[in-house]
Amino acid sequence: MYQDSVVFNLLEKELYRQRHGIELIASENFTSLEVMKAMGSVATNKYAEGYPGKRYYGGCEVVDEIETLAIERLKKVFGATWANVQPHSGAQANTAVFLACLKPGDAILGLDLSMGGHLTHGSPANYSGKTYRAFFYGVDRETGLVNYEQLEQVARAEKPKMIICGASAYSRDWDYKRIRAVADEIGALVLADIAHPAGLIAAGHLNDPFDHCHIVTSTTHKTLRGPRGGIIALRHDFENPFGIKDPKGNLRTMSQLLDLAVFPGMQGGPLEHVIAAKAVAFGEILTEDFKNYGKQIILNAQAMAKAFVDKGYHLISNGTDNHLMLIDLRNKNITGKKAQETLDRAHITLNKNAVPFDDKSPFVTSGIRVGVPAITTRGLKEKDMSAIVELIDKVLMNSDDEKTVAGVKEEVVRLMSQFPLYPELG
Ligand code: DSN
DSSP states (O other): OOOOHHHHHHHHHHHHHHHHSEEOOTTOOOOOHHHHHHHTSGGGGOOOOEETTEESSSSOHHHHHHHHHHHHHHHHHHTOSEEEOOOSSHHHHHHHHHHHHOOTTOEEEEEOGGGTOOGGGTOTTSHHHHHSEEEEEOBOTTTOSBOHHHHHHHHHHHOOSEEEEOOSSOOSOOOHHHHHHHHHHHTOEEEEEOTTTHHHHHTTOSOOGGGTOSEEEEESSSTTOOSSOEEEEESSOOBOTTOOBOTTSOBOBHHHHHHHIIIIIIOSSOOHHHHHHHHHHHHHHTSHHHHHHHHHHHHHHHHHHHHHHHTTOEEGGGSOSSSEEEEEOGGGTOOHHHHHHHHHHTTEEOEEEOOTTOOSOTTTOSEEEEEOHHHHHHTOOHHHHHHHHHHHHHHHHTTTOHHHHHHHHHHHHHHHTTSOSOGGGO
């Protein structure tokens, strides 16, 4: 039998990297072994275009059960009445929402990418910005908080059909109620993209977007700690207010339009092995352990934010409500790019990130984004956060001193060996 030692040796190397580093990328996490087992399962062999009970292939009776289970568990996680678990990613989930709700050329309003927003919320480089007329709101220069006045002003002036809330580099909670109020005033829909804080929302530690937003999308692999993928959910179904019809010219409810937008609108065969892994992850999210995990994420993030502030680092908005923080390094005389690259050499992984009103290019940036979901999964607690900040500070303050960087790397490996990752894998 053909044995691919090349790929499996590389996967061993990746396991070593994950085990021996401090993972601070805010959008990453470590799934359970069960989630990974479901992903690496026979379900990858199955074609199942369509939805449970209505497929274009035979032999779908088992994957129908798997997908139905994933949908039912997800509905329970968020108190939703409808969900679609087929989007291959968060970007696909957002694209499906646009397809279901809007016509090309319609106006949308989202948080500017350079202020912490996401590519799929109207960036000119993305499908969303190429297909729709995108307008943006930002954050306040002084407070670093979402500038709701600006959001309302642009909404009233441009009358977008959709207002998008959600971000990939914003450390504070959202005022969904306020956004819904202006949306109702101008007849817009509100989409909450909760890809980043979804796990904290599921655990009940942040405001609930389902109370006020028409449609919610998310990825499943960040704070939700599932496999790489996307989802869409509704708490209340409704008629599309903009007269969008199905391909046969019939008016449908939003849930029906969203199902049609995912398949056949935008995707082909669903990844049933990933859907099986989503079902496992949603089962985990429904446990008390996950609530505690969410609480620990917030405690860790706040402890880490305080440790950075105590060392003179400038955090955008001066702190965090969620799992991440955005740090402006300009007072530390190091760029985001150099910080990321030097920390990488010390086995501390994070990403460079533009800060609001940044004067550097997105390839260089003035900041870094730091997140704690992955190290919280590893079992690190508040007391470990200040130790990590000490190590980061040592690297950043000695970024040209390879001996110091190598010394920190040894400390990192020592620290993380106390928090075993996937010991079952040998
Ligand atoms: N790449 C994701 C993140 O890191 O936030 C957003 O898509």
